[in-house]
Amino acid sequence: MYKLVIEGGSRLEGEIRISGSKNASLPILMASIMADSDVILENVPGLKDIHTSLKLLTLLGCKSGYSEGSARIQAGELVPEAPYDLVRTMRASVLCLGPLLARLGRAKVALPGGCAIGSRPVDQHLRGLEQMGAGFELDSGYIVGKCKRLSGAHIIFDLPTVGGTENLLMAAALAKGETVLENAAREPEITDLAEFLNACGARISGHGTSVIRVQGVDSLEGCTYRVMSDRIEAGTYMVAAAITHGEVLLTNCPDKELDAVVAKLQEMGVVISPEPEGFRVSSNGDLQGVDVVTLPYPGFPTDMQAQIMALMCVAAGTGTIKETIFENRFLHALELNRMGARIKLSGQSAVVRGGADLVGAPVMASDLRASASLVLAGLRARGKTEVQRIYHLDRGYEVMEKKLEAVGAKISRQKEN
Numbered sequence: 001m002y003k004l005v006i007e008g009g010s011r012l013e014g015e016i017r018i019s020g021s022k023n024a025s026l027p028i029l030m031a032s033i034m035a036d037s038d039v040i041l042e043n044v045p046g047l048k049d050i051h052t053s054l055k056l057l058t059l060l061g062c063k064s065g066y067s068e069g070s071a072r073i074q075a076g077e078l079v080p081e082a083p084y085d086l087v088r089t090m091r092a093s094v095l096c097l098g099p100l101l102a103r104l105g106r107a108k109v110a111l112p113g114g115c116a117i118g119s120r121p122v123d124q125h126l127r128g129l130e131q132m133g134a135g136f137e138l139d140s141g142y143i144v145g146k147c148k149r150l151s152g153a154h155i156i157f158d159l160p161t162v163g164g165t166e167n168l169l170m171a172a173a174l175a176k177g178e179t180v181l182e183n184a185a186r187e188p189e190i191t192d193l194a195e196f197l198n199a200c201g202a203r204i205s206g207h208g209t210s211v212i213r214v215q216g217v218d219s220l221e222g223c224t225y226r227v228m229s230d231r232i233e234a235g236t237y238m239v240a241a242a243i244t245h246g247e248v249l250l251t252n253c254p255d256k257e258l259d260a261v262v263a264k265l266q267e268m269g270v271v272i273s274p275e276p277e278g279f280r281v282s283s284n285g286d287l288q289g290v291d292v293v294t295l296p297y298p299g300f301p302t303d304m305q306a307q308i309m310a311l312m313c314v315a316a317g318t319g320t321i322k323e324t325i326f327e328n329r330f331l332h333a334l335e336l337n338r339m340g341a342r343i344k345l346s347g348q349s350a351v352v353r354g355g356a357d358l359v360g361a362p363v364m365a366s367d368l369r370a371s372a373s374l375v376l377a378g379l380r381a382r383g384k385t386e387v388q389r390i391y392h393l394d395r396g397y398e399v400m401e402k403k404l405e406a407v408g409a410k411i412s413r414q415k416e417n
């Protein structure tokens, strides 16, 4: 196991290239098993979750390879089982359910269960697939699904679910007839999945709005597709620039997909200017606490909540954060307090008293974005911070320490004792 060791206090200056999006790549990799010929994906980040997905695709009967941001998938004779050992390390595995049912009429996928940030149910995925004609039973922790060819249906989600919308979108692409998904999630990663499926021959419209229409087709062909860049990685490095009073140019960056994050950081006093190559982000340290509520897109993303909390710790005044997506996504607050932050938690709300003089400490990462917030705090803190259990970070940030080191951070990856 590795930890990141950070000597805080360096001002970040230079250029950071943003990688492809994890949360777009994972469903697109799963969707690739529905194509009859080779899929080539570009701008795919070299992350642990990507390698886990490729391993899952191999178990499902596909041939796959990855090299320098490019993944190739060739679906063969499919095997309809996603084993628990893989699903428990990567929740996105549950996204093979829709594609397997659509392609094979059979699927046996381990139930992902909860994780550190919350219970993360999949009832909306299953209910929608049932409306399309699938039947499910639970067998030793596995969801076992069967169907004849799925049929189009009118599905109204109880709440906008990103994974649920993705699973249903993939299933509907190969179903018989029209499917309408209402109260669908509008996240850019869903738009990217729909664009990929359309490039394979699917007939999807309305993606990016809350009503998505899918005219099912009989088959999909492979294609070459460039995955969108990672809006959460970009937001994280925006905070890195601000928290160190630095100036960083982010390239290969998403644009309007970052609007809510850019607006909130600007409200705090971070200077963010669009340039032809991306976003230039800087701060002279004159930052103000703000009020943040996490919401489905286009609201402020839950995946940026931990990072903006780190920045609010060192801003002037008091800010508040309300987390409405996950019931237990404040684990980083307790670790930030160990570094001198002044955060009070009450249920789904946090009050962050700013002006903290952060001091380095050994801290424990509990989940992906919590880990990122501890790294950000460590970049700012006086002295040494050791962020332990960074396997969480490796799921979602490509060579984070190398990217930060290249812009002036004193950070290294070391073996834990």
Ligand SMILES: CC(=O)N[C@H]1[C@@H](OP(=O)(O)OP(=O)(O)OC[C@H]2O[C@@H](n3ccc(=O)[nH]c3=O)[C@H](O)[C@@H]2O)O[C@H](CO)[C@@H](O)[C@@H]1O
Pocket (backbone or CB within 6 Å): 023, 119, 120, 121, 122, 123, 124, 125, 159, 160, 161, 162, 163, 164, 185, 187, 295, 296, 297, 301, 302, 303, 324, 325, 326
């Ligand atoms: C809306 C939202 O911000 N979704 C985030 C969620 O996606 P992810 O796909 O993991 O989660 P969902 O979008 O499905 O969950 C949204 C909400 O719906 C609930 N729910 C979901 C499915 C279901 O069948 N039943 C149910 O009740 C969840 O408990 C949650 O409160 O985590 C990802 C990783 O952090 C983020 O990238 C997504 O932006």
Ligand SMILES: C=C(OP(=O)(O)O)C(=O)O
Pocket (backbone or CB within 6 Å): 023, 090, 091, 092, 303, 368, 369, 396
């Ligand atoms: C929690 C996250 O991912 P996952 O849904 O893969 O756990 C995330 O991207 O912040």
